Amino acid sequence: MDTRAPAAPERTVDIIARLQDRLERGRGAEIRLVESILADPQFAAHAPIAQIAERAGVSEPTITRLARGLGFPGTREMRFHLAQALAIGGAYLREPSVPAEELPLSAQVIAKVASGAHAALDLMSMGLADVDIEGMARQICRASQILVYGTGGGSSFAAVELQNRLFRLGLHVTAHTDPQLQRMSASVLEPKAVVIGFSVSGQAASVRDAVTIARQYGAKAIVVTTPNTPLAKAGDALLPLTFKEDGNLYKPSSTRYALLEAVDILAMATAQTIGPKVLESLRRVRHSLASQNIRNPDLPIGD
Amino acid sequence: MDTRAPAAPERTVDIIARLQDRLERGRGAEIRLVESILADPQFAAHAPIAQIAERAGVSEPTITRLARGLGFPGTREMRFHLAQALAIGGAYLREPSVPAEELPLSAQVIAKVASGAHAALDLMSMGLADVDIEGMARQICRASQILVYGTGGGSSFAAVELQNRLFRLGLHVTAHTDPQLQRMSASVLEPKAVVIGFSVSGQAASVRDAVTIARQYGAKAIVVTTPNTPLAKAGDALLPLTFKEDGNLYKPSSTRYALLEAVDILAMATAQTIGPKVLESLRRVRHSLASQNIRNPDLPIGD
DNA sequence: CAAATTTCTGTAAAAAAATTACATCATAGG
DNA sequence: CCTATGATGTAATTTTTTTACAGAAATTTG
Secondary structure, eight states: OOOOOOOOOTTTSSSSHHHHHHHHOOOHHHHHHHHHHHHHHHHHHHHHHHHHHHHTOOOOHHHHHHHHTTSSSSSSHHHHHHHHHHHHHHHSHHHHHHHHSGGHHHHHHHHHHHHHHHHHHHHHHHHHTTTTTTHHHHHHHHHEEEEEEEESSSHHHHHHHHHHHHHTTTTEEEEESHHHHHHHHTTTOOOTTTHHHHHSSSHHHHHHHHHHHHHHHHHHEEEEEESSSHHHHSEEEEEEEEOOOOOOTTOOTTTTHHHHHHHHHHHHHHHHHHHHHHHHHHHHHHHHTTTTOOTTTSSSSTT | OOOOOOOOTTTTSSSSHHHHHHHHHHHHHHHHHHHHHHHHHHHHHHSOOHHHHHHHOOOOOHHHHHHHTOOOOOOHHHHHHHHHHHHHHHSSSSSOOOOOGGGHHHHHHHHHHHHHHHHHHHHHHHHHTTTTTTHHHHHHHSEEEEEEEEEEEEEEEEHHHHHHHTTTTOOOOEEEOOOHHHHHHHHHHOTTEEEEEESSSSSHHOOOOOOOHHTTOEEEEEEEEEEEEHHHHHHHHHEEOOOOOOOTTTTTTHHHHHHHHHHHHHHHHHHHHOOHHHHHHHHHHHHHHHHHOOOOTTTTOOO
16 A cells, blocks of 8 residues: 655645646656646546546546645545635636636736735745744744834835734734834834834845844844845744745736735734733724724624 | 436526525435535535435435436536535635644644635625726726725725825825825815725725715715625725625734735726836836835835 | 666556436325 | 325445556666
């Protein structure tokens, strides 16, 4: 029997992304198979394995092996996930194969934006596999004060958003998007402060300076940025930002979705580390809003 | 052999509705089976037929018969449609394929955030099928002035973000997150202005007021909000916000991803409507940043 | 550069799953 | 109360999937 344990599946990433990933890594027969599945996923989702194998020019066991390789227990599970991906992402599958010109403009725009966003999230998730997020969360919730830095469209947005998420947890957090304020605030830190620096490019000088200054005064620095950049090297702990721009100039950068994911992951991990007592803080935030005009408890906190 | 031609499948009606229909019409064993499938469609969509039969307390052929009765050639097809229906219904959206308890905390957090984000995007995309985004884009790019309103965490974030995206296109756009400024600015609009109002709840009084005031002065109003809410009724054109909160209190609301998608769709559609001359505006924005420290042309504009 | 080892991949056999054929049982109509 | 129709289960059959194994290809090592 083949006793290799199935490779750890990339559990958070959708099946199409995983299949595309295999195109790079895989070998002969598997590549033919994956190409064939991606070329007509609809077919692969219903057809018996024998027919899929025939079309792809591979043997039947290769299909079972692919399913296992992707982390599924068998082909039935792989089919299930393929069917779901098709239902959802008809648009975002195989961008090039759909002659975009034939669709109405609205549908094209939706497809482009959604596929870019999904792809950005998937890529980001994949790069996070070996990151010690728990450790970062522990540092954040032990900090006496938290300063978040980010400059420029995407990064300042992420910094502000992280401030919004962390203050709800009852933490002392301040975001600075102004370069001067970043350097200034870093030089008057409390002891046991933690700073968090965002920069997509990893080049933002003010953020790097602020991080460096903060560390000189004994603060810990978490940086959310592209690996092997000046900022990445300046921090204590790196949350790597993985992204790929698609060069569509009309479409806003999908990297913002990856940044938002990074923010949410830090915020959620911190909330869980603090534990149930954050629920009280969240309840109070909600309560203060309830006095306004928002009654539905299913709505997100704060509109 | 059973020579009855399979009944023509009701392609227009989804499988869940058809199953519910069977509950009325059907007989003993079939009813038990359908009840069992509807109780846990997840399971029915991937379990082997033998297990489904056992749970429902029916024999295996009954399942094949049900599938035929619904108009499918066999159980494989029924499974396929069930999986798709589940995906669309949002009951199951890119859940990790492995029980969460076995994963380390970090991986759980990543999985929760990522699957929530994917789900929010998918749900949003689906609700956009019949929306006249082109029309909205035309109005935006013809406007003499654009005012964007949003109050509260998610909605103000979206308003500011849309401002960021539209000013890059060379448009005259201002976002207001302050309730007083919203009402005030709406009452001093230029002729041929367009206002865009964001509210997740659809209840935000200041946004609704501003939209109403703006329309009294002849401006067109696009609203991005939940259908059938006060704000939705107050606008000229609705970009419907479709979302479902999952009740995980530790996780930041995934609805922000849907808002970001709405922003990007409006921005991209507008950019395309304006056409190639926006590229010049975008180039200038980039150029002004290049004088700073950012050299890599693959990076998103503005970090 | 050849030998050895590891990794792929197909064939064929086995196991599992789904379907068919048929017998039985229940039920509605006479 | 019997008969006829249709529903349901059992068992046999067919189809589909998976496993086991062996040969081929690729990679590493001496």
